[in-house]
Amino acid sequence: MTTTRPKQSAVRDFFSGFASFFRGMGVTAVNLVARRKITVQYPYERVKVSPRYRGLFYLPYDEEAKRLKCTGCTLCEQACPTNVISMEKLGAGKHGGVSEFTMDLGRCMFCNLCIEACPFEAIYMGPAYELASYDRNASVFRITDLAQGGAAAVETNIRTITDALAEEAAAKAAKAALAAEKPARQRPASPETAIAKAGETPA
Amino acid sequence: MSIQTTAPNRASQAGQWAAGILITVLLVAIVSALPLLPWQKLEPVTRFFGEHPLLNALIKAVLVATVIALQCLFLIWLERKFAGWMQARLGPMHVGWKGTLQTLADALKLLTKEDVIPAQADRALFALAPYLVFVASMLTFMVLPFSLTWVGYDYNLGALFALSISTVGALGILAAGWGANNKYSLLGGVRAVAQLLSYEIPMILVVLSVVTLADTLSLTRIVQQQAGLWNIAAYPLLLIPGFLIYFACALAEVNRAPFDLPEAESELVSGFHTEYSGMRFAIFFLAEFANNFFTAGFAVVLFFGGWQGPILPPVVWFTIKTLLLIILMMWVRWTLPRLRIDQMMGFCWKLLVPLALALFCATAVYLVR
Amino acid sequence: MTLTTTEISSPGMTLNMGPQHPSTHGVLRLVVELDGEVIHSCRPVIGYLHRGLEKMMEARPYRQNVPFTDRLDYLASLNCNLAMAQAIERIGNVTVPERAQYIRVLLCELNRIASHLVFLGTFATDLGATTVFLYSFREREKVLDLLEAMTGARLTYNWIRAGGVAADLPEGFAEGVRAFLEEFRVALDENDRLLTGNRIFRARCEGVGVIPREMAIAYGASGPVARGSGIPYDIRRVAPYDVYDRMEFDVPVFSEGDCLARYCVRIEEMRQSARIILQCLRELPEGETTTKLPKIFKPPPGEAYSRTESPRGEFSVYLVSDGSPNPVRVHIRTPSFVHLGLLPALLPGVKVADVIAILGSLDTVLGEVDR
Numbered sequence: 001m002t003t004t005r006p007k008q009s010a011v012r013d014f015f016s017g018f019a020s021f022f023r024g025m026g027v028t029a030v031n032l033v034a035r036r037k038i039t040v041q042y043p044y045e046r047v048k049v050s051p052r053y054r055g056l057f058y059l060p061y062d063e064e065a066k067r068l069k070c071t072g073c074t075l076c077e078q079a080c081p082t083n084v085i086s087m088e089k090l091g092a093g094k095h096g097g098v099s100e101f102t103m104d105l106g107r108c109m110f111c112n113l114c115i116e117a118c119p120f121e122a123i124y125m126g127p128a129y130e131l132a133s134y135d136r137n138a139s140v141f142r143i144t145d146l147a148q149g150g151a152a153a154v155e156t157n158i159r160t161i162t163d164a165l166a167e168e169a170a171a172k173a174a175k176a177a178l179a180a181e182k183p184a185r186q187r188p189a190s191p192e193t194a195i196a197k198a199g200e201t202p203a
Numbered sequence: 204m205s206i207q208t209t210a211p212n213r214a215s216q217a218g219q220w221a222a223g224i225l226i227t228v229l230l231v232a233i234v235s236a237l238p239l240l241p242w243q244k245l246e247p248v249t250r251f252f253g254e255h256p257l258l259n260a261l262i263k264a265v266l267v268a269t270v271i272a273l274q275c276l277f278l279i280w281l282e283r284k285f286a287g288w289m290q291a292r293l294g295p296m297h298v299g300w301k302g303t304l305q306t307l308a309d310a311l312k313l314l315t316k317e318d319v320i321p322a323q324a325d326r327a328l329f330a331l332a333p334y335l336v337f338v339a340s341m342l343t344f345m346v347l348p349f350s351l352t353w354v355g356y357d358y359n360l361g362a363l364f365a366l367s368i369s370t371v372g373a374l375g376i377l378a379a380g381w382g383a384n385n386k387y388s389l390l391g392g393v394r395a396v397a398q399l400l401s402y403e404i405p406m407i408l409v410v411l412s413v414v415t416l417a418d419t420l421s422l423t424r425i426v427q428q429q430a431g432l433w434n435i436a437a438y439p440l441l442l443i444p445g446f447l448i449y450f451a452c453a454l455a456e457v458n459r460a461p462f463d464l465p466e467a468e469s470e471l472v473s474g475f476h477t478e479y480s481g482m483r484f485a486i487f488f489l490a491e492f493a494n495n496f497f498t499a500g501f502a503v504v505l506f507f508g509g510w511q512g513p514i515l516p517p518v519v520w521f522t523i524k525t526l527l528l529i530i531l532m533m534w535v536r537w538t539l540p541r542l543r544i545d546q547m548m549g550f551c552w553k554l555l556v557p558l559a560l561a562l563f564c565a566t567a568v569y570l571v572r
Numbered sequence: 573m574t575l576t577t578t579e580i581s582s583p584g585m586t587l588n589m590g591p592q593h594p595s596t597h598g599v600l601r602l603v604v605e606l607d608g609e610v611i612h613s614c615r616p617v618i619g620y621l622h623r624g625l626e627k628m629m630e631a632r633p634y635r636q637n638v639p640f641t642d643r644l645d646y647l648a649s650l651n652c653n654l655a656m657a658q659a660i661e662r663i664g665n666v667t668v669p670e671r672a673q674y675i676r677v678l679l680c681e682l683n684r685i686a687s688h689l690v691f692l693g694t695f696a697t698d699l700g701a702t703t704v705f706l707y708s709f710r711e712r713e714k715v716l717d718l719l720e721a722m723t724g725a726r727l728t729y730n731w732i733r734a735g736g737v738a739a740d741l742p743e744g745f746a747e748g749v750r751a752f753l754e755e756f757r758v759a760l761d762e763n764d765r766l767l768t769g770n771r772i773f774r775a776r777c778e779g780v781g782v783i784p785r786e787m788a789i790a791y792g793a794s795g796p797v798a799r800g801s802g803i804p805y806d807i808r809r810v811a812p813y814d815v816y817d818r819m820e821f822d823v824p825v826f827s828e829g830d831c832l833a834r835y836c837v838r839i840e841e842m843r844q845s846a847r848i849i850l851q852c853l854r855e856l857p858e859g860e861t862t863t864k865l866p867k868i869f870k871p872p873p874g875e876a877y878s879r880t881e882s883p884r885g886e887f888s889v890y891l892v893s894d895g896s897p898n899p900v901r902v903h904i905r906t907p908s909f910v911h912l913g914l915l916p917a918l919l920p921g922v923k924v925a926d927v928i929a930i931l932g933s934l935d936t937v938l939g940e941v942d943r
């Protein structure tokens with residue numbers, strides 16, 4: 001689709017040019033009078049973000065199990081391109097958790113890869129976007145800032161996990177104790193046969 | 204896009220409404236009570252000031268400066284709001300009711316800025332330039348008739364005086380461009396002056412046509428002759444093209460789009476007021492808006508019947524008409540893109556000057572027939 | 573004052589259109605030598621936005637490199653995601669489900685509209701018509717809201733991955749897109765009345781910055797810059813990817829080669845993008861939205877080159893793999909980088925006031941120039 005512009009005579013050009021001004025002014029007049037003004041007067045009004053909005057992270061809390069869903073598997077830490085996440089694990093396995101979960105949002109690209117990597121649905125991005133601060137350290141978010149339920153949830157989480165781990169440890173210790181209660185293996189005397197006696201040291 | 208608003212503060216809203224109603228009632232009361240005051244008691248004072256030549260001039264000058272300052276305050280706010288509404292946004296809303304105190308806030312900000320004079324600048328010229336431009340704009344108000352009695356000096360050569368004095372502003376711009384010791388300021392200043400002087404020619408020719416039709420240079424007499432019918436309605440074939448030519452020249456005189464290359468922000472050379480900051484820049488800005496008001500007022504006087512109109516007081520009619528013309532100027536500014544300097548010059552010399560000359564000849568032929 | 577008359581009128585006054593521009597072209601520095609009002613020579617200086625993305629990509633596995641591609645051409649980041657994803661798919665022999673292909677085309681065309689709206693706004697502002705900027709961004713806001721509903725982000729989406737897309741369309745997306753396209757058609761017609769037909773706009777753009785056909789080919793121009801000079805080359809037609817071969821759309825080509833031609837190409841492209849989007853919505857099949865890649869993705873050794881038609885031109889990714897989880901080399905061929913090479917040949921002889929118009933009509937994004 002190749003088009004070239006038509007050539008006009010000078011007089012025609014003058015009048016059509018003039019008319020183009022009026023047409024343009026008509027457009028701005030329509031916008032002046034008939035179109036809605038789209039200003040959203042922040043901070044008195046705010047735009048509602050979509051459900052999938054990628055804002056500040058949060059760690060969901062499981063009400064029934066009384067703990068954060070995070071098990072400390074570090075898959076999110078490995079998935080992050082810019083080393084945002086660091087955590088301190090508390091125990092291991094499916095009863096494990098984290099005692100500290102730090103995100104340095106100064107490095108974060110908000111790319112969503114950590115959320116996609118997590119198999120336990122333990123980290124999500126929420127709608128909060130007003131993260132500007134005067135101090136660079138304020139963009140480092142600890143577990144108490146990120147956990148759903150705040151410091152109380154973190155405390156309960158740690159308690160639940162340590163309890164569960166202690167339970168696990170106790171169960172293991174009990175099993176070990178049970179095993180220890182059995183009498184120690186006593187070697188019975190070897191049989192009175194010539195071959196067996198052959199190994200004995202001479203008196 | 205859905206918007207969530209914070210809960211409206213009912214108490215503060217009610218308070219704002221109450222304050223607004225109170226202020227309006229007070230203003231209406233004051234304005235209605237003004238004629239009832241015992242002005243006769245002040246007779247000796249007014250006679251003294253009226254007859255003393257120097258004090259009379261001083262008071263009038265102060266009044267004119269106040270009027271200019273007030274209307275600049277209003278016009279700058281109107282420009283920003285109007286531009287906002289045209290662009291589907293609201294304009295200033297925060298400072299004062301619907302942003303009315305915004306200009307005051309900007310003026311205060313400019314006052315508190317550091318006064319920077321470039322190192323090797325010509326200090327005298329640098330300091331003088333804004334005031335040259337401002338004085339030129341202010342002086343034009345001397346002969347602009349807001350009504351039969353509300354005129355600074357009812358000069359019988361009013362049109363000639365207004366046109367010549369407004370050209371003095373070009374001197375100020377040249378001084379600004381030279382005094383800043385900046386190649387780009389100089390280039391911008393030179394371009395601005397070339398534009399101003401070139402667009403004076405068609406403007407003068409159109410004004411000459413109207414003056415010839417009215418047979419007087421006095422602005423008050425021109426308006427008085429339009430008592431029954433506005434000039435533009437009385438001589439439509441001559442004065443409708445005349446007004447259009449005048450309007451284009453007025454836009455160029457005030458450095459407004461589409462002729463705002465000298466002060467365009469997105470162009471290469473930022474123009475003659477690059478090196479100015481703070482109050483000096485504020486003076487330039489005030490001068491530009493004063494000039495704006497003057498060219499619009501001049502057009503109202505020449506073409507649209509000045510202060511003539513039924514029922515309302517003459518001053519109000521003049522102000523309304525001028526404001527409507529200024530709104531037209533703003534409308535054009537926010538619609539059209541910018542002309543390049545050579546296109547601007549070509550437009551003036553190859554189109555407007557021949558048309559204005561033709562118009563003048565046609566006026567002469569019309570009068571002689 | 574220290575200037576003498578000879579100094580004012582002598583040739584070779586060096587002017588620095590410094591890294592900071594009033595118009596949003598990014599941090600580009602143009603060192604021009606002026607001879608009065610006319611440009612004598614020009615030297616673009618780039619690198620102010622260099623972040624070493626190509627090198628950073630060598631240190632990370634493939635999945636983690638996709639967010640970096642967002643930051644190249646940040647106005648059309650889904651297209652950049654797509655180029656990278658295609659390269660990875662070619663190396664790893666990954667097939668993309670059909671639904672994912674349709675979604676990719678839909679998202680890229682929406683992004684094309686958003687990018688061209690930015691061009692429209694900034695080009696008009698450079699020429700003095702500030703109102704058009706507000707109107708075009710009002711429309712762009714609607715596109716960004718749609719893309720936010722889909723991906724969660726407004727500019728750097730990170731949504732098109734190797735194997736497909738990150739997730740499916742949200743509810744109500746199709747209706748939202750259709751409603752937007754209705755309003756958009758009205759807005760484009762309004763823009764034609766306001767800007768395209770305007771006598772002053774034409775005077776500023778017609779005959780300005782003419783790139784002859786041979787010069788465009790010689791300097792490797794692509795996209796709207798090439799199609800504005802009469803070269804009917806569109807990668808979506810020449811080497812179709814995803815489902816572009818099933819889409820019915822015209823490729824606008826104008827032969828004059830001036831700023832107005834490039835502007836008209838982009839405006840017309842927006843209309844064609846709307847056509848493609850409607851077709852995608854109509855023909856969208858059910859199915860998977862992605863092929864799952866293994867957690868540690870180790871493609872076989874080899875190299876791949878994937879070409880896409882970004883709003884700026886040919887955006888291509890060259891990927892070399894040696895079997896490890898990280899790529900050995902990623903090179904990104906960006907259209908803006910190549911178009912900036914046109915400037916030293918194009919600008920001499922042009923008036924200073926036209927430089928802004930020409931730079932605007934090339935529509936460069938410094939993120940993809942500097943990487």
